[in-house]
Amino acid sequence: MPGPRFTLDRSSPVPLYFQVAEQFERAILDGSIAPGERIDNEVSLAADLGLSRPTMRQAIQVLVDKGMLVRKRGVGTQVVHGKIRRSVELTSLHDDLSAAGQQPHTEVIAVGKVPADEDVARELQLSRGADVWSLERLRFVDKQPLALMHNFIPVDVVDLDAVDLAETGLYAHLRDCGIVMRVARQRIGARGATVDEGRLLRERKGAPLLTMQRTAYDNAGRAVEYGRHAYRPDLYAFELTLVDR
Amino acid sequence: MPGPRFTLDRSSPVPLYFQVAEQFERAILDGSIAPGERIDNEVSLAADLGLSRPTMRQAIQVLVDKGMLVRKRGVGTQVVHGKIRRSVELTSLHDDLSAAGQQPHTEVIAVGKVPADEDVARELQLSRGADVWSLERLRFVDKQPLALMHNFIPVDVVDLDAVDLAETGLYAHLRDCGIVMRVARQRIGARGATVDEGRLLRERKGAPLLTMQRTAYDNAGRAVEYGRHAYRPDLYAFELTLVDR
DNA sequence: CATGTCAATATGTCAGGACAAAGGCTTGAC
């Protein structure tokens, strides 16, 4: 618990509490602080670094939210475990795979304007039959088909024409257009593959697929994207870390 | 934004920030504050209620974490959307269903001590072959089989003999024994049903099933439970709300 | 030996103030 000496850069634009949290996280991940070990109390940690207790507390809170630390009143704060897999976040599969060092490859199957069906209209808060962008893509990893993705986007959100979606990824393009997604509702389920899905994903009809539907909302609470995706369950799964607060 | 008048009870043991958060949440859920609407700024809200700004800020943060509010620096804080389905939490299926007003019914298929296989040993941080409790249950809703649950628990965590697990639910029993689960890692996937699973869940062999594996850790970072579950995807799905912070 | 009490310790909550940074709006120069 004397722990590695943390360094603070007060001239950096990075908030102090975040600098501390980052270094703490590294120390936990690389094993400098063992799981189960108690860290110093907030007051002395703050004093060591020349911070106020609320700032130190805020730094610790970041890691508590991530599930790496656990507070116990009257006792102290302990490391729960070192290896925390990345939890489900508001990112796209493209980001996920790129970050994992894999070589994703995307094939655009179809893109164009279509009238919204009942599902799409409800999720995007539009009237049924309204025009929406429809985008179907097939994602590969190592030449193997991994996911079939069908996205719907209101036409007034962004223009999808003449965009190289095979390269950039949908979410990256939306970000570039100034669309900021803040909240999303996801629903994860399973079902058998249709004939078309089977052909594209190289599975037989009826083979189990992992499905995910996601509706994403921007700053203003406007629904900006609805996606229905199907994954090959032998190649993909969702991992998440739950924290009881 | 003048908003409903909130009431504070300073003699209550419930923290002030939590009282405010609760009443705010109710106002959002019942539509008193419409989605997209901006709420008052933190300073004046705090002044209205006779609170300090940090306390008011903490109250708002609770709802930001839930995905109901979105902050924008220099602009204000907005309601994103009213209806937030419960996100995935550190609770059991039994709790989930009870809360939903359904009538869950559980059948214990098998319970006893077994040697840990490779998976179980790794997840529970035990040596292979060590004795663990094995508990297989089948859960029904409205007489329909919904989930097949297989849990493993280290023998030194709790005694599972002579417990009516059909009634109480596993997690409730663990809570009663003083086991507090703080963090859990989940992995959600899909696969085809085995013959045995098909028989119990009344599906044919190879029918798509939604699967979830969960390892739960207690305060000390000790793995206290590992579960492999299979759900009928026509009756169950995982919903979660993601928030970008 | 069991049990209740008390003190030490650590986190939980709350107040009040200060300045920084970002977004939106107005104003002014060109």
Add this chain to the structure above:
DNA sequence: GTCAAGCCTTTGTCCTGACATATTGACATG
């Protein structure tokens, strides 16, 4: 008319200080 500078509002970060409450362990008591 357009674009940039500057002002205002609002949230973001950080400080100091205080008291409340839960946990643990030592100690006294039955």
